[in-house]
Amino acid sequence: SYELTQPSSVSVSPGQTARITCSGDVLAKTYARWFQQKPGQAPVMMIYKDSERPSGIPERISGSSSGTTVTLTISGAQVDDEADYYCYSATDNNVLFGGGTRLTVL
Amino acid sequence: EVQLVESGGGLVQPGGSLKLSCAASGFTFSGSAMHWVRQASGKGLEWVGRIRSKTHNYATGYAASVKGRITLSRDDSKNTAYLQMNSLKTEDTAVYYCFSGDYWGRGTLVTVSS
Numbered sequence: 001s002y003e004l005t006q007p008s009s010v011s012v013s014p015g016q017t018a019r020i021t022c023s024g025d026v027l028a029k030t031y032a033r034w035f036q037q038k039p040g041q042a043p044v045m046m047i048y049k050d051s052e053r054p055s056g057i058p059e060r061i062s063g064s065s066s067g068t069t070v071t072l073t074i075s076g077a078q079v080d081d082e083a084d085y086y087c088y089s090a091t092d093n094n095v096l097f098g099g100g101t102r103l104t105v106l
Numbered sequence: 107e108v109q110l111v112e113s114g115g116g117l118v119q120p121g122g123s124l125k126l127s128c129a130a131s132g133f134t135f136s137g138s139a140m141h142w143v144r145q146a147s148g149k150g151l152e153w154v155g156r157i158r159s160k161t162h163n164y165a166t167g168y169a170a171s172v173k174g175r176i177t178l179s180r181d182d183s184k185n186t187a188y189l190q191m192n193s194l195k196t197e198d199t200a201v202y203y204c205f206s207g208d209y210w211g212r213g214t215l216v217t218v219s220s
Contacts (some may be wrong), residue, residue: 042203043203043205093166097143100151
């Protein structure tokens with residue numbers, strides 16, 4: 001199926017590890033990216049090619065992939081990490097965003 | 107520094123038309139596919155469409171929700187992408203972002219209302 005499925009919300013305490021999953025058949029064939037969006041702001045890329053970090057993204061942010069699921073991991077979560085997170089994939093014929101996951105750190 | 111700056115949003119009546127622009131700088135615009143993504147208030151990101159580069163014959167693709175009502179174009183000499191929207195509906199009300207695959211503009215608000 002050509003859709004990406006994310007949990008609607010994830011909640012952790014400060015300092016804990018947050019994991020956000022994204023599932024879809026297309027992920028077995030193409031890379032995923034992760035974007036963070038804070039209220040009133042444009043999204044910002046956090047991960048590309050499943051696990052690569054753009055410059056400026058801290059090492060405590062990581063990505064991984066297994067089969068049809070990709071996972072964004074935020075180690076030592078901080079209050080500033082509270083945001084919506086979206087996975088994304090693009091092929092020649094399909095461009096998809098996941099539904100988004102609201103991360104709460106409290 | 108990469109910059110994407112959208113313009114052209116505003117208030118339009120149902121059934122009306124609007125053309126959005128996205129001015130790009132700081133990267134090789136001509137070699138990049140350009141996407142448009144929208145976000146209704148309180149909702150998630152919705153991919154609207156993509157126009158690929160000259161290398162890929164400026165191929166376009168559109169989401170089913172807007173197909174037939176929007177047209178994407180680009181002017182590589184101006185580093186600018188365009189989104190022409192026709193037959194606008196109230197459900198098209200959203201912030202419209204241009205997106206290079208890596209970078210995002212800050213968005214422009216389109217409100218469809220009578």
